[in-house]
Amino acid sequence: MHAAYATVPEESRGRLHAEAGSAHRTCFQRDRDRIIHCSAFRRLKHKTQVFVEHEGDYFRTRLTHSLEVAQVARTMSRTLGLNEDLAEAVALAHDLGHTPFGHTGEDALAEVMAPYGGFDHNAQALKIVTDLERHYAEWDGLNLTWEALEGIAKHNGPVVGELPFALADYDARHDLELETHSGAEAQVAAISDDIAYNNHDLHDGLRAGLFTVEDICDLPIVGRCFAEVDRRWPGLDPERRRHEALRRVFGVMVEDVLSESARLLREAAPGSAAEVRALGHPVVRFSDALWADLKVIRAFLFTRMYRHWSVRRMRRKATGVVRELFEDFMDDPGMLPDDWRDAACDARSETIRARVAADYIAGMTDRFALEEHRKLRGPMGRG
Structure with missing residues (x-):
């Protein structure tokens, strides 16, 4: 049973291109299914979070991360009386736009694209x-509902100020009301992302040997979770001990969000999804106390993981790969494949050509970007 403030399929604002409904699935279930079956979702398998994918099979990829986020989003949506399918759709789509090499690749592409929007x-x-998913006969893209598109665009909150070109371009044709908060389902997807990466970055950092259990036992939340495991199962083998403790860290975050969000929703008492958007503040969030603890954990991870010498080496390599691929495709767009080459060569301006090159690079997996770079810059390449 959905709460009054949930986004319900029967009240969806619909799709940009009208189409017949399904006899077996709601509009949000169809959104989720289209995302799962799209090419960009499959490519997430070989895009990394922090580590370069080929360095280890156990570290999270964008695909495994997105699945974890979707699982958390469904659980929390069900508990809060929200629409699980919409929350899951936004969760599954939230990382589709990531470049190869995690945030390092995004930073590099943002730098070279700064003059071009x-x-x-x-x-x-x-x-x-x-736009870029081009498989349907009647339209480009997946033709998702307005609510799914809104969630993808602004699940992290209102988007104000100078807009990225891709967002401004679409919003001019299909108003996503970027100045407001999203519905509660997209807010759940956003905080599920935070919960998932806070937990798995600790796990991946331990597995990679960037820090030890003893190091993180001094952190808030984490230390008391390990202490609880040690009280219940003294002498537990290290791998099971780590797993039991970190799943408790995960649970602490989820329970805190559920408690705080339930309180905020009771106080605001929105009677519809539209009223959630009009509140002017999020209704799905961590408590202030837990957020303060998470900031300590994030500061630790920033120093000991994201700025670790081994990660910094890979960041430097990845930055060079993205920059040089962009330079090569801008210098000679004829090296782009098929439709990309035609679009770049026919571009009416350098800006449009740059956007074509950026779209192509952003869609690459880590291994494909490395292979393209080797072909262009290796001994038999151009440089």
Whole structure:
């Protein structure tokens, strides 16, 4: 049973291109299914979070991360009386616009695209689902509902100020009301992302040997979770001990969000999804106390993981790969494949050519980007 403030399929604002409904699925279930079956979603298998994919099979990829986020989003949506299918759709789509090499690749592409309207992964995700996925006979993109597109564009909150080109371009044709907060389902997807990466970055960092259990036992939340495991199962083998403790860290975050969000929703008492958007503040969030603890954890991870010498080496390599691929395709767009080459060579301006090159690079997996770079810059390449 959905709460009054949930987004319900019967009240959807519909799709940009009208189409007949399904006899077996709601509009939000169809959104979710289209995302799962799109090419960009499959490519997430070989796009990394922090580590370069080929360095280890156990570290999270964008695909495994997106599945974890979707699982959390469904659980929390069900508990809060929200629409699970819409929350899951936004969760599954939230990383579609990420470049190869995680945030390092995005930073590099944003730098080279600065003179051409910039680059932002949320805006790129919107471009993918509204344009770059070209499989349907009647339209480009996936023709998702307004609510799914809104969630993809602004699940992290209102988007104000100078907009990334891809976001501004689409919003001019199909108003997503970027100045407001999204519905509660997209807010759930956003905080599920935070929960998932806070937990798995600790797990991946331990597995990679960037820090030890003893190091993180001094952190808030984490230390008391390990202490609880040690009280219940003294002498537990290290791998099981780590798993039991970190799943408790995960649970602490989920329970805190559910408690705080339930309180905010009771106080605001929105009677519809539209009233959630009009509140002017999020209704799905961490408590202030837990958020303060998470900031300590994030500061630790920033120093010990994201700025670790081994990660910095890979960041430097990845940055060079993205920059040089962009330079090569701008210098000679004839090296782009098929439709990309035609679009770049026919471009009416350098800016349009740059956007074509950026779209192509952003869609690459880590291994494909490395292979393209080797072909262009290796001993038999151009440089």
